[in-house]
Amino acid sequence: MKRVAISLLILCSCAAPAIAQAPPGTIDLRVDDQPLIILLERIARQCGRGLLVHRGAAELLEREARIYAKDARWDEAVRLLREEYGVVLEYTEKRIEVRSADAIFRARLERRQYPSAAITRGLGDFPAGRLGIVWDESGAFSFGGSNVVLDLADSEAARVEDLPELIIKHLGSGAADLERGIEVSDADGVLQVRHLPEAHARVTDFLRGLERTAARQVTCRLYELRRAPAKSEVSKEELAALIQGVQPLAVFNSCDGQRGHLHSGVRHPHVAFTEAVNEVVDPVVLSVVDGLVIEVEPHVTTGGILANVQLQRCRVLGTSDARVTDAEGNAIVQAQLPRWHIEEVHDSRRVPAGGGAVLRAGSSVFLLAMHAK
Numbered sequence: 001m002k003r004v005a006i007s008l009l010i011l012c013s014c015a016a017p018a019i020a021q022a023p024p025g026t027i028d029l030r031v032d033d034q035p036l037i038i039l040l041e042r043i044a045r046q047c048g049r050g051l052l053v054h055r056g057a058a059e060l061l062e063r064e065a066r067i068y069a070k071d072a073r074w075d076e077a078v079r080l081l082r083e084e085y086g087v088v089l090e091y092t093e094k095r096i097e098v099r100s101a102d103a104i105f106r107a108r109l110e111r112r113q114y115p116s117a118a119i120t121r122g123l124g125d126f127p128a129g130r131l132g133i134v135w136d137e138s139g140a141f142s143f144g145g146s147n148v149v150l151d152l153a154d155s156e157a158a159r160v161e162d163l164p165e166l167i168i169k170h171l172g173s174g175a176a177d178l179e180r181g182i183e184v185s186d187a188d189g190v191l192q193v194r195h196l197p198e199a200h201a202r203v204t205d206f207l208r209g210l211e212r213t214a215a216r217q218v219t220c221r222l223y224e225l226r227r228a229p230a231k232s233e234v235s236k237e238e239l240a241a242l243i244q245g246v247q248p249l250a251v252f253n254s255c256d257g258q259r260g261h262l263h264s265g266v267r268h269p270h271v272a273f274t275e276a277v278n279e280v281v282d283p284v285v286l287s288v289v290d291g292l293v294i295e296v297e298p299h300v301t302t303g304g305i306l307a308n309v310q311l312q313r314c315r316v317l318g319t320s321d322a323r324v325t326d327a328e329g330n331a332i333v334q335a336q337l338p339r340w341h342i343e344e345v346h347d348s349r350r351v352p353a354g355g356g357a358v359l360r361a362g363s364s365v366f367l368l369a370m371h372a373k
Contacts, residue, residue, distance in 0.1 A: 023047060023091040029069040029077055036085055037061040040098060043077075043089070050095035056103040060087055105196075112200055114191040114207055116163060163191055170206045171199055218298040218305065220260060222250040223367040229358055236354035239369055249292055249366075256300045256372070265291015268316055270336040288338050290316040300372045304352045307370060309359065311345040 027046050031039040040061065044051040053061065063085060069077070078089050082101050090097040193203055223246050234242060254260025272286040297308040319336040343361035349368070351357045356369035 021093070023074045026071040026073055027077055029067045029072050029080070031065045031067050033064050033066050035061060036063050036065045036087070039065055039067065040087075040089075040096075044096050047091070047096060049091070052095050052097045054097060054099045054103075056100040057087055057098050060085065060100060061098070108196050109194050110197055110200060111192065111194045114193060114203070116191045116207075166210075167193070167203055167206060171195075171202060217373045218254050218256060218260075218300065219371045219373070220250070220252055220254060220294075220296050220298070220307075221248045221369045222292075222294055222311075223248050223356075223369065225358075225365045225367055228360065228365040229367075232358045233350065233352055234356045234358070234367070235352055239354070239356045239367075242356075242367060243369070250294050254296055254298055256298060259295055259297040261293075261295045263291070263293045265289040265293070265314070268338060270319065270338055272335060272337070274335075283335075288316060288340055289314055290340070296368070296370075298351075298370060298372075304350045304355075305370045305372060306348065307351055307357065307368065308348050309345055309368060311343075311359065311361065311366065313343045313361070313364070314340055315343075316340045 024047060027043055029039065030042070040051060065085065067080070069080075072080075074091075081087050081089060086101045088099045088101050088104060090099065191207075193200065195203065223243050225242065225246070229238070229242060231238075250262045250264060252260050252262040267287045267289050269285050269287045271283045273284050274281050275284050276282075292313045293311070295310040299306040299308075317339045319338045322335045322337050323331050325331055343364050345359045345361045345366070347359060349357040349359070351368065351370045354371060356367045359366040359368055
């Protein structure tokens with residue numbers, strides 16, 4: 001004969017006349033191979049409360065229990081019953097309510113969808129921007145219609161079928177038995193996750209981390225401005241107004257987390273000094289490069305692109321003639337000593353999505369625009 005019915009309210013016969021508002025500090029847990037309901041009735045009598053069994057917990061109370069714990073702390077007793085027997089005790093003003101821990105858990109489950117395309121595609125799915133670089137026979141370049149694409153492998157792209165296992169590992173211990181709650185849909189490029197709200201928050205952070213580290217190509221453009229904007233970071237809309245009619249000094253592609261490098265300049269040879277070997281005087285020719293060297297290491301994040309920038313521009317302002325003479329003052333060779341001005345930037349800046357960052361080098365103002373594919 002079953003002792004427990006669904007939604008059964010069992011009133012204890014020896015309720016205390018003065019009902020305490022908080023659970024007792026300790027209780028006795030004593031039952032020897034008897035149904036769990038026997039133990040719960042004894043707990044209710046110790047607390048001076050009635051006993052209410054909610055739907056879904058009735059069949060759990062028929063399980064046999066063997067516990068002997070004298071003066072057990074209330075919180076430890078509640079935890080023991082939840083972990084070992086799957087029942088949750090709630091101490092209320094008039095009664096102790098008994099619920100199924102599994103039913104409570106399942107009632108809190110939420111099904112959410114997470115797009116997985118951004119983290120399961122490789123570089124082949126993110127083509128580089130159209131640079132428009134045309135090389136002529138002399139090695140110089142002009143802006144035309146070619147397209148330069150980085151030659152990198154897609155080995156870093158995650159597979160959608162691997163994501164459930166990765167998520168379970170990220171959620172940590174106690175989550176492996178929830179694998180059945182994670183579903184994957186290849187056709188739609190959507191990851192179906194059924195889990196607790198707090199677990200969804202961790203899944204969201206985890207997938208964002210994967211997206212940040214996914215292989216992305218980044219197009220970098222460097223401009224020189226006549227005057228500095230009011231802000232050090234400019235939005236996509238502000239960028240369009242600032243670069244209207246301005247040709248970029250440098251355009252190149254890089255990859256998320258990898259350094260991209262561009263050198264554009266003209267080498268100017270000049271006689272710098274002479275070298276005498278066995279009374280034979282030879283002129284020594286050096287060179288100075290008039291141009292630009294830029295190196296950018298982009299890191300794509302959800303808040304923009306973090307760029308580590310190394311920039312140097314050298315401008316030859318002219319040359320001055322100088323005579324190299326011997327000890328008697330006789331002219332040996334005529335030297336040309338160049339005069340130049342160097343501007344440098346060594347900085348780490350955040351570039352807003354589709355926008356740019358202002359870089360200052362002496363009196364010059366540069367604008368670095370970056371776009372992640």
